[in-house]
Amino acid sequence: MPSFVKWPTLVLCSIFLIIYVDKAISSQDIMMNLTKGFAAALDKCKKELNIQDHIMQDFFNFWREEYQLVNKEFGCVVMCMASHFDLINEDSKMHHEKAHAFAKSHGADDVLAKQIVTMIHECEKVHEGMSDDCSRVLEIAKCFRGKIHELKWAPNMETLIEEIMTEV
Numbered sequence: 001m002p003s004f005v006k007w008p009t010l011v012l013c014s015i016f017l018i019i020y021v022d023k024a025i026s027s028q029d030i031m032m033n034l035t036k037g038f039a040a041a042l043d044k045c046k047k048e049l050n051i052q053d054h055i056m057q058d059f060f061n062f063w064r065e066e067y068q069l070v071n072k073e074f075g076c077v078v079m080c081m082a083s084h085f086d087l088i089n090e091d092s093k094m095h096h097e098k099a100h101a102f103a104k105s106h107g108a109d110d111v112l113a114k115q116i117v118t119m120i121h122e123c124e125k126v127h128e129g130m131s132d133d134c135s136r137v138l139e140i141a142k143c144f145r146g147k148i149h150e151l152k153w154a155p156n157m158e159t160l161i162e163e164i165m166t167e168v
């Protein structure tokens with residue numbers, strides 16, 4: 001192949017890569033901001049539900065893909081936090097419009113907010129047969145985490161903890 005053919009290809013590939021990586025980074029930043037916003041209710045729910053340290057560990061490690069989430073109390077706390085932001089219906093399901101608005105208020109655009117709501121809704125559908133609310137929410141949270149990791153949108157835990165620590 002003559003070299004003048006290769007150059008445009010290389011340039012195009014680089015541009016594509018830059019745009020792609022850039023987009024991946026900004027969704028990750030928003031997930032970080034969303035996590036932080038959601039975590040603002042953790043303290044209140046921690047007191048309200050009198051949760052133990054091992055459940056707090058689950059929160060600090062939540063975005064680590066390899067970390068096993070097995071405590072159903074984790075699901076109870078997530079539900080408490082979601083209720084705090086009024087994101088849950090009477091039937092313990094996500095309120096779509098409010099969840100969409102919550103994502104937007106944390107920096108997501110309409111497309112991203114819709115993607116997030118859709119992912120959570122898909123996870124709800126997979127686990128809708130579970131009658132125990134806390135266990136079901138735990139499974140939904142795990143399912144959502146898996147989807148976010150597939151997209152490489154998971155917030156970086158070190159950065160997140162650093163940011164939370166400096167704000168407290």
Ligand SMILES: *[C@@H]1O[C@H](CO)[C@@H](O)[C@H](O)[C@H]1NC(C)=O
Nearest residue numbers: 033034036037105106107108
């Ligand atoms: C992050 O979320 C806060 C609300 O908690 C919002 O005011 C802020 O604009 C968001 N930041 C970005 C970069 O979107």
